[in-house]
Amino acid sequence: MSATDLVAILPMLVLTMAAVAATVLAAFRTSHAFNAALAVSAFALALFSLVPASNAAPRAVTALISVDAYSLLFTGLLLGAAIAVTLFSYGYNEGREGGLAEFYIVLLIATLGAIVLAVSAHVATFFLGLEILGVSLYVLIASDLGERANEASIKYLILAGIASSFLVFGMALVYTELGTMEFSEMARRTGESGAGPLLLAGLAMITVAAGFKLAAAPFHMWAPDVYEGAPAPVGAFLAAVSKGAVAALLLRFFLQTGSLALHPLFIVFGAVAVASMFTGNILALFQTSIKRTLAYSSIAHVGYLLIAFLAGGRAGMVAAGYYLAAYFVSIIGAFGAVTLLSGKDRELDLLDDYRGLAWQRPWLAGAFAAMLLSLAGMPLTAGFLGKFFVAAAGVREALWFFVIAFAINSAIAVYYYLRIITVLFSPSYGEAPGPLPRLPLAGTVALGALTLLLVFLGVYPGPLLALLEEAASAFL
């Protein structure tokens, strides 16, 4: 392992060292601000280290890790998301009981797991990343000591455990059939010999596991309960980082192995995409909990995203990448808004809590509304361009069935996003709700930045598109 290799995996090294350092330092400095600052600076440093890493790219660091434009881009996205989540968490955790230092340490480790997924080029790293991420998430979800978080954690860990075992067993089957665990090699051999039943079975089991992590229907059942039970910033992390890392890996896996060209898998993923869209959207329609609504919405978004997967090719990859970025910004922003409004005792989660918010906190409500509109795919927001690229990829490949389903679902989805917005903008009547908590500075800054980014991505897609094109050329 040469020095260049180390440079290439610098972001991961930074995070690892930060986690170790934070664990050690936790014995001496337990101030909340210090721990949060440490995490943020670690993420920032990791983000910054992408620059030297990109100079080393493309580079395969052993057979396990492949550092190229694609993985670097997703690493960057994940790190950015992690920074935002950390900033939101700071205000949220301030004044709450529980192991605060541990929270940030586990957050660092979870992000590390996510990045491992993004750079993974091998079944081993796939599994490793997924487990690091998963196990850390059990802790993060349970970081709130309340009953609901505990319950959410149990649900998550049991179902995730099942999913993990499916994953490894599936991997074993694939390995049995192909005799390799490197993605690129797997692709080559599949192309040579075609797909045997073991391979298909293995891929199907891997699909189940991935579908579970993505919270795609019909493996979505845990998601609303866990999102609702978990603390809001963790919800953001689950919806964005956890989902995004798996999506990044899956995208690479399928694009590189060409598995989606296999007819059965295409059908399976098509069915999953359509089912996710409809299930998510229809279930979201009449929810009264904001977090639950967002959870169902994120299920639907996986469905949209899968259409880009199905379209495949360069266009599909670019569309999926843009969509993910837009989705990151919007969903973290939306959860962030919930986080900012949550007081010490209670999260502001019920729809009714938001009545007339726009007249008391116009900027915050405006940002929240912008996030929701972006999720709904209105122009001038990142979400619109994301949807646009996905639809374009679908139309390009003549996936009419999926594109029409996509359009129908986008129209259905409008209902519940707008429902929240109408509540935000409705005049508050009856007794005035208690005074809203003071807005924490870090989170507010994060939300502001996200909103700006939302609009930037919505009107000026050029830079990100260029990056995505470059990423696509990494292996296509």
Add this chain to the structure above:
Amino acid sequence: MATVPAEYALALAAVLFALGLTGVLVRRNMIYVLMSIEVMLNAAGLAFIAAGYRWAEPDGQVMFVFILTLAAAEVSVALAVIFRFFHRTGTLDLDKVGSLKG
């Protein structure tokens, strides 16, 4: 040493996996469910070993070590969470976990 055909090992793994799955599906006690998951994971490990054997590579065994380690980590965290649940409710019945729904 008489060699066991790889298929046999794979079949055994499949049986183990199915057993674990059955346990996961039918048990209500969280600890048993957790154990069943461990069985499934280990079945997968066995399958890896069988596969590695088939291709005459150490990779399968390496994966088995990975699986063991991570399963341990998983179980430790899981036990902590489950313990807190037990502490709170006095039961390990999985069916009692259901206040979040809709």
Add this chain to the structure above:
Amino acid sequence: MPGIGVGIHLAVDGLGLALALLTAFLGMAAIAASWTGISERTGFFHLCLMSVIAGVMGAFLALDLLLFYVFWELMLVPMFLMIAVWGHGGRYRAALKFFIFTQAGSLLMLVSILGLYFVHGTETGIYTFDYMELLDTPMGRATEFWLMLGFLAAFAVKLPAVPFHTWLPEAHAEAPTGGSVILAGLLLKTGAYGMIRFLFPLFPNAAEAIAPAVYALAVIGIVYGAVLALGQTDLKRLIAYTSVSHMGFVLLGIFAWEGLALNGALVLMVCHGASTGALFIIAGAIEERAHTREMARMGGFWSSAPKMGGAALFFALASLGLPGLGNFLGEFLVLLGVFGVNPLLAASAALGLVASVIYSLWMVQKVFHGPALPGAAMPDIGGREAATLASMAALVLWLGLYPAPFLDRMGIKGHIGKTASGIETGSAKGTGANGLEAGRLAEHRPDMGDAPERQGGRKEK
């Protein structure tokens, strides 16, 4: 976004100019109408109003399909907020309904836009959203038909054509006055504009193929809207249904795709914008004063508010198509144009003229005439309202009596010159400021079958 062939391409021609001017005009009217009606959060209201107007204006001027789509969507959110925040009782439902209907339509249009983009790209190698480039996209009949349907869905919902109109009465009834003015005056026009600008030029054959079905919808809409208008008890809902009826005429005029009918549709669009907008202003003024929209609780307002009554009468007359007012001219030209295409169609559409009398007169008499109800006294319109209404009346009168300047400058030129009797005159006018449309209209004239041969020989005067 040059990378994927998206550009900021704005342009104006007669059609766009006419509608853009109407936008500015009605925008001012809407602001004037909201002067006293909106007492809370005025700043935000005007922000929304301006955004809608900007969206509409952009849609009228955009010549890049994606840009058009963006503007098209851009009007939705602020309009939605205007209804949802400043609306009346059932505002949430109405606002959501409005949004979901239009959004469903426009998403289908987006899919079609993308389809066109790739079809064009595959055929010519140029991937672009530019309208001028896309005009002559070669494509198969089936492809053209399906792509056209996507556009038609968006425009038919917005217009609205029966049976996609059901969002309209609710949205109108619940919106604040300014919102109703914009909604009726402008948003509906974007649908018609889209058909003229995009649907026919881009998909001439498909549009022609579906024309019979659209004719049927248009005629049903004319009659259905008019009949239902009479059944309403809510003043604003009544006016909304009259819009359905009138926009049926517009739809008919557009799909006849004939010079006279098209210009008629254009005149009707402008005048409908003004007259229906004015009626909504009056309804709003009544609501502000009498605190009700229920017609059962109105009556005898003439004694205390004769000016308002006179204005209502004037615009009701415009709405029923009194000659000398622009609406009549528009309807007449539409009927004249349609007659050349299908006489029976024109005759059945003319039923709407009878039906429109019934609801218009009933409305005026119910609200302003009759014995004064207890508490019916209310202040008459003030100077601001009077000036707004007068300027709208002037517009309607001008287009009704002396439309020549308007038609010269902003009319849709190009294919005028064919009648049922095959008289060819005046087709030389198709150039100049309207070069944009000129060639295309003539080219994509739907074949009128054997009608031209039927009646030959016309004695020159």
Add this chain to the structure above:
Amino acid sequence: MKEFLWLIPALPFAGFLALLLAGRSMPERLSALVGTGAVGLSAIAVLLIGIDFIGSPPPGGFHAQGLWSWVELGWFRADAALRLDALSLTMAAVVTFTAFLILVYSAEFMAGDEGYSRFFAYMDLFVAFMLVLVLADNFLFLYLGWEGVGLCSFLLIGFRYKESHTGYAARKAFIMTRAGDTAFLIGIILLAASFGTLDIQTVMEVGEGAASGQQGAIAALAALSILAGALGKSAQAPLQTWLPDAMAGPTPVSALIHAATMVAAGVYLIARTHALFELAPAVMALIAALGAATLLISGLSALVQSDIKRALAYSTMGQVGFMFLALGAGYWQAAIFHFMTHAFFKALLFLSAGAVITALGGEHDMKRMGGLRKRLPLAFWSFLIGAASLSALPLVTAGYYSKDLILKGALAGSGAFLWGAGITGAFVTALYAFRMVFLVFFGKAGADAARRTGMGIAAPLVLLSALALFSGFIGVPSFLGAVAPPPDTAAQVDTTLAGVLSALVPVLGAAAAYVVFFKRRAWVEGLPEKGFVAGLHAFLRSGWGFDRLYERLFVRPYLLAARAGREDFMDAPYAGAAKAAELLSRLLAKTQSGQVRRMRWMTIGALLALRARSYDAHGRSPSSGVAAWASARLGGPSRVVLPFWRSRSILRSSFPFWTEEIAAADGSLKPILNGCPA
């Protein structure tokens, strides 16, 4: 002088504008001055232009004046243009003079009304539109005037807007005439589309030039639709029922609009386009038949009315029926001549009836009047003159000359049958005319007459009386004949007997009225209250039940449809979809029970379903339509070959069928074990 033609309609319109803008602040006197003065000036203009026209006839017998280019679009062109010829001059003269006299009358009659200036504004507007109608050079401009007078009729019927029945009557009038007008508009469109122009004269020339074949059929169709418009406006069967109700308006309005001028617009329209009608003999016959029918229907109805104004309204329908009879026979000069005399004597009748009504404090019922001869001598004499002229008492009244001309024409042009109807109608006319005279002015004194009439009312009555008596001597027919000579059928039929009869019948009718309604009045009053006679009475009185018929046939179904549609049934599918979505959402929410065990099962179940699906897709049994469709769409990726793992059979037999794994999951290990070689 002729270049000031535009002033004729412009002056009343200016009067309207002045009253509209400033009328509210004007004193009554000034309003009346403006309103009446504008029409008076217009009348003077007509007079001067008429003298000029007759003195130095323009070439071709007409003078056209373009005002502005109204619509010009490709081949289609319609100008706002005026045309003066003998026909329009006659019409304009009658309209302006009658209107002037009626307005003078109104200045006093309407005094004290709260809408005084509004009244004059509407009246001026009406006159302006009527003049546009009469003078218009093309169909579209004519239609402007046509609808304009309809509007004014609506406004003036509903003038007393606080009473709800006036509103109903006004609406009914507008809607019924609009039904006819729409047909007329379609006719206009037909003409424009077929002949490429809307210029009336050009259309006539083209029509004359192409008498047969396609063009002839178009002409007939156009004539038919023009006829429909004329029927509505002129209250002829079957569109006649609005006129009696229109009497809800103030009496001068009834006099001017619903008797003298607007109601006869249909006659003018047909006379103006007679060339077109001559191409369609069948339509001509229809006109004559409808005219005769209306004449009889309305005559018998007038006979049993008790409301004086309704009786006069039915009489108006009848007289217009006479005009239609003449038009149908081709004697349009006679029709216009009768239009003129009718305008005078009917205005006179209405105005004197108005004087009586006012004097009795608003009493309309003739049965409560009586014996007013002494108390209201002016009203009596003018009403008597009017009635005489209406009955066409020979030699001394103007009505005689015009009606005689019509009856002779009917005999010559339409045959004995319709002539018989006409002569019967003439008899009935005289009968009901003198019935009114006897009921109102003779017999027992009824209610008290209070008010004295002033000069403003007296002068118009006197002038109109003179016109009703002597206007028969004006040589209108020959003047009009200069435009187009009457048909030559006149020479072929001997009309001497007819002439004698048409002179005798009115006298007989008057005499009969004397006997029945004065001498033997008890006989009429003794008619049974029940049974057939009473039923017939009610039937005639209601105008032959047309109202009820239309109510059943059109009004109720329409209202029913409107009410039923209030909730807009087209919304139902959307509401249903929303409901379905809600239901589905609630149903799906049930799956989210939050129970971990159920989640596990469902996840596994889904996995198995997916596997089953993935095998179907191999083409063994494409069980899913979606899958098949999608695969067809995709053009099918490279077919997946299934190279089973060589030489090893155990996995092949156990794994391809994932259903067996379900069995394993269920605890039954048999299939796998069976597959193992020993």
